[in-house]
Amino acid sequence: MLIGVIADDFTGASDIANTLAKGVAPEGGLRTAQFAGVPNVSADPTLEAGVISLKSRSAPVDEAVADSLAALQWLRDQGCEQIIFKYCSTFDSTRAGNIGPVADALADALDAKGVLVCPAFPTTGRTVYQGHLFVFDRLLSESGMQHHPLTPMTDPDLRRWLGHQTKSKIGHLPLKSVLAGVHETKNILSTEMMKGSRFIVADAVTDDDLLALGETVAGRPLVTGGSGIALGLPRNLIQAGKAKGDGVQYAAVTGPEAILAGSCSGATRGQVALHAKNHPTLAIDVLGVMSGTVTVANLVAFIKANRGLAPLVYSSGTPEEVKDLQSKYGREAVSAKLDELFATTAQQLLKDGYRRIVVAGGETSGAVAKAIAEQLDASAMKIGPEIDPGVPILTLGTDQPVALALKSGNFGAEDFFAKALQMMEDSS
Structure with missing residues (x-):
């Protein structure tokens, strides 16, 4: 297994599993499976990506962290080279967590620095600009998510909201740098790391932006975001000759x-x-x-x-x-x-x-x-x-x-x- 995903809910896990399996043309995607919780047996060795579905989005912080670390250990045991912490494209979390605490724990375990934070999913209208999250043409806090029964999102500024959840320094990768190309995005990440930024909120308004970010984080041990952040990751592995590019396989199911x-x-x-x-x-x-x-x-x-x-x-x-x-x-x-x-x-x-x-x-x-x-x-x-x-x-x-x-x-x-x-x- 090459890529391991720790998803904070089941539908989000399906979402990113779909992204990894589908990939982008002409390369294709990865052979992917989704797991209901942390398995107690080893994975099929032919799998190239595994997505663990947790219920950590709404769990108490300590439980969310412990479950995420258990998932990380299993994925590392399967040989995963890169870990994605997947949360909702509307960044669902309370002021006290759980995104920040889980991201901190995973970064500690992987000794990861300059970790990308990007919930953008332009296909469904979720974009990040100037560090603020939009749902179509509305700021997150005006999109209806402010009324969510479990995680009301009242602030669209991702740096500020994440800042409530972690003591780590948070940087920003602006859209103009993303548009300038991968060389520039890597320079910005390096600069932010030298400033002491552990997490870096990245702007993205199109799938091309996500593909550029995917190339930027090739080989990095930890990435965080919505399913869109995984869009370009299969390409990295397929072009490197590590994966085959035949992710989606399906036989019809009939019945009631x-x-x-x-x-x-x-x-x-x-x-x-x-x-x-x-x-x-x-x-x-x-x-x-x-x-x-x-x-x-x-x-x-x-x-x-x-x-x-x-x-x-x-x-x-x-x-x-x-x-x-x-x-x-x-x-x-x-x-x-x-x-x-x-x-x-x-x-x-x-x-x-x-x-x-x-x-x-x-x-x-x-x-x-x-x-x-x-x-x-x-x-x-x-x-x-x-x-x-x-x-x-x-x-x-x-x-x-x-x-x-x-x-x-x-x-x-x-x-x-x-x-x-x-x-x-x-x-x-």
Whole structure:
């Protein structure tokens, strides 16, 4: 294994695994697998990249650091030459962490200096300019992320926000230097390192900028960012003759289908609304979930009654509705109860022969993927074709593989749900 990724949630892990597997033309990508947590066995020796999915974005800081260091040790044991710490392209974190503390711990373990920080993902509208993070034409703090129930992002200045989380000095790699070429970007990194900057926030507004940054960090032990930062990394290894460039391999998966949505993002709510026009949908009564009157049996019964019709069950409330529920029951209690509901539902569907499952929401995806991996006793998820930017099809298991699509709340076109199920059946 050449590249190892430590991702702070499951959908983010799928996102960067997709980037590494796809690569860029003409070179192609890396043979990549995503793992639900730190594996307890060695990886397939034919893999060129491994992505470990953690639930460290919303975990307590100490737990996030410990889990990330455990992932690092396993990846180094597999021979990884370069480590990527992957966080969301909207830099989701509280003022107290977790991005800064985890990045510090990884840098300490790898003795890494001049570590790049770049969450940009221009394909989905996330860009960094003058050290500030934008979502399309809005600053991060005006994009809707300021209302996120777990990690409200109220400051778009990455240097300032990261500065709340780490005592390390933070530098800046401006866009004009990125545009000047790789020689200039390497000079800026060297200059910032001499100034004592441990982390360097890099501007990027196009994929070409990310490719330039990828060439800049070739051979560096640690890189941090969104999935976009990995765009140019396969090229480095393929051109060096270390990798083959045949990353995406997929065989069609057929069988019963289900869609589970646990995100309250505006994008997911729009996807649910469009899907509901032509497909059966069931809105989950979260109050009923908390009181025990809404159960796994209710969800499974609805899905099985609508087999073949792309049934969707969802708990995608508005920010106001979510806030009211959290104030009544507590944020962690609501999240844990819904995660358990979706995870157990997925396991029951698996027992009943369901092999195509689409999931929306980072926390929900993590719970479902981990539950399915445990039931199949298979931790490695192979990376298939891309459905929409940042969201690939994943397959898990060998004899009768299960196809998954794990969608971050804000990702995907409006018709994502139906399109994902259709693509799972298409081997072309």
